[in-house]
Amino acid sequence: MSADVSAPAAVPARAAGTVATLRRQVSDLHAELVRYQLVAWTAGNVSARVPGEDLMVIKPSGVSYDDLTPESMIVTDLHGRVVEGDLSPSSDTAAHAYVYRHMPEVGGVVHTHSTYAAAWAARAEPVPCVLTAMADEFGGDIPVGPFALIGDDPIGRGIVDTLTGHRSPAVLMQNHGVFSIGADARAAVKAAVMCEDVARTVHLARVLGPTVPIDPADIDRLYARYQNVYGQPAGSHEEDHA
Ligand SMILES: [Zn+2]
Secondary structure (H helix, E strand, O other), rough: OOOOOOOOOOOHHHHHHHHHHHHHHHHHHHHHHHHHOOOOOOOOEEEEEOOOOOEEEEEOOOOOHOOOOOOOOEEEEEEOOOOOOOEOOOOOOOHHHHHHHHHOOEEEEEEEOOHHHHHHHHOOOOEOOHHHHHHHHHOEOOOEEEOOOOOOHHHHHHHHHOOOOOOEEEEOOOOEEEEEOOOHHHHHHHHHHHHHHHHHHHHHHHHHHOOOOOOOOHHHHHHHHHHOOOOOOOOOOHHHHH
């Protein structure tokens, strides 16, 4: 953490084009949260790191998804201090910023309270890896992170501590909801969509009876195949699951 307590005065000129592109991407990706029914009211947010800068682009707080525009997105530094924007950033900004500070490989972060995933979080129960699509995407169970109150570093620390060294790009924060990460914001949104999808399917399976585990060696094979065969640069293709 820097000793400098003042936020940068402005987005550097060298990053202006990138920030403009990310404002549009992050704004558009919020529509995906609505389309996949991951959010109610304003409770979900997407952010993107500005590559090469200590900056990120994130949703403003309390604005209806229908009213989000590229111009209304907020640029903050990686301590959550506003650098560009007229509104307050999302109330989850501190958690996003903490993840970017501590996980340099992460370029996008998403937070939702999507229904089925949050139901697993309410029980503090990992979603067990009982579907091949889960092995592909998550490489195992979707883990549970600690209970933490909003608005300070504990949420960010819980995300980082849980996902560091873990294959899963999503964590169920206990009693709360999902945080997902990706190489870029779109990948993080995909992880949030897939997390809710498998949380729903495994929930339904559980209602009807016991689930059948997948041999860990097969999980490893599925994960390696999916990540290697389909692990192309983000946005270059659409992945097929085994
Ligand atoms: Zn939340």
